[in-house]
Amino acid sequence: MHIKKFLNVVICIICVSAFTSCGSNDDDQLPIASGISNQNEAAEADAMLSQGRAYEAAKKNSKALSTYKAIFKQYPQTNSAAEAKYAQARILDQQGDLLKAFDAYQDVIARFPSSPHYAAAISRQETVAHAAANGVIQNSFLGMKTSIGPENIEKMLGNVRDNAPRAISAPKAQYAIARVWQRNGNANKAIAAYQRIALDYPNSGNAPEALYQQGEILTLKAKRGNQNTAHVDRAREIYSELIRLYPSHSRATDARKRLATLRVQDVQRSYETAEFYRKKGQSKAALFYYRELLRKVKSGSYHDLAKQRITDLGG
Template sequence: MHKAVSLSYAFIAIATAGITSCGNTNDKVQIATGQVTQGSTVEANKLYSQARALEAQGSTKKAIKVYGNVTDDYPMSKEAPDARIRQAELLYSQAELMKSFEQYQSFITQYRGTSQYDKAIQRQSDVVHAASTGKIKNSFLGLKSDIPRSKVEKMFIQVRDNAPFGPTAPKAQFGLAEMWQNDKNLGKAIKAYEDLYVRYPKSSLAPEALYRVGNLLLKQTEDGNRNRGNLDTANTTFTDLTLLYPNSKQAKSAKVILKQIKGSDIQRSFSIAEFYEKKKQYPSAAFYYNEVIRATKSGSDLNQRSKQRLAALPK
């Protein structure tokens, strides 16, 4: 299943190292300039003032609606960007997180070059991480509901791709991977962690992503999916981790696990040798006893036992 991933992550890092940070381009981005007809300018200002007054009076629900009308009806007016962000902020303050996410997305899509763009990106990040942990408020009645995982996945991808070179991007990718891991969907979790490393090899989350890939592959072998490819890929992943991030705490843990994998491989070879010996397939038994001898220190328990069994095999 993960054959393709067994290609060293170190190679991937070299291939992606030349990427430099730059923002997304969007030919359809709207920049509000206020260059609308005089009548529209007056009406947009009137609606915006009405929304501000409603907000000040505590009529939050009505204010949200009127702010939306400003941006929907007069998207190029100078009031439009602030109206949309105020609408989103009020929804956020009322814990209407899903609705606020949608309005932040509208703001990000339409008004990328405005001053509150970074705030919208961060708010979206906060919302999707909350959504991934379980139930969140989803209506003015205060009701809470489960958000479908397919919906949360789409939200994570939107947050990641809205600012692919900002700090929220690798966090969104990591959050997506962690969500699948918590749901015990190991295949999707592994793929998402791999994507984080490939996309953001310089992120502080990259060593942890590699470490989790290795551990999840090992978990699959423990859970009954004893695909030799999983074990080999885990070994490659942990090795790459020690080479690429030698000073990370994850690299220290990876070195311990690599020793355990090597030990289990040696024990496995010895067990296979015993199996062939019992079946009287002596050439095959000899091959695996020699494998153990080569992989162990002279004088160690398995080394001595393998030599003794090898010597006792019928010629």
């Protein structure tokens, strides 16, 4: 009998503990709103929403914003919270406070996927992110403008991409990320961003351009650096891949031209290296590069010059 009473007490303690732990919520990790709430909360949220709209109609946007924020914080599971958050985003957008508007639109998208304003929030957020990517945007109702750092732009565009991963906006956002890093001179991050397009969105309209830009970056790196043959070889592979995958695309034509240019530069580099060693009196090394040149081309001015040099050196 004592054992049975003891077990009943233990079970009660466990149940109470489970109930209290499940009842605690971190305000910073609110779940997706279901729109389900008790009647009192819904009524109070509705009343506050009406008050907020009245403030907005009276052009008292500061009070309207405060009211909308309070609804979202106090009654996050109500339908009024979704309406309030979208209204907040819309006011901030209209005031030109685009960065805060972007975050408010993100709340609508992440927390209220069944909201009738979901599509509008997706569309407007995309517009704001691309405005940031394209340069300087107004970011406060005072009309002041600021340049947004590439890390923040990448985060904004990443939200646009991930909010609708199967929409046409996704590869477009990823391409914009790559362009931002390319404009900022970060070749490695730009190439990585372009590569993601090839992997995740190979059938998108951005894929051929993404491949081409990778080749351009690598070619430029080789030109500005120490003529790193690894960069040139990788660029050649990428241009060839572009031609193979998208043979009728306009960038395939450009890639063929780039490959032809790289071949000429490669031959020229071999000839110049051979000439360097010849002038230094290192005939063995010079002959190596002259013969290498002949393996690369079967005709042309460099071919003829190399052939004559081999004869002159007794090779």
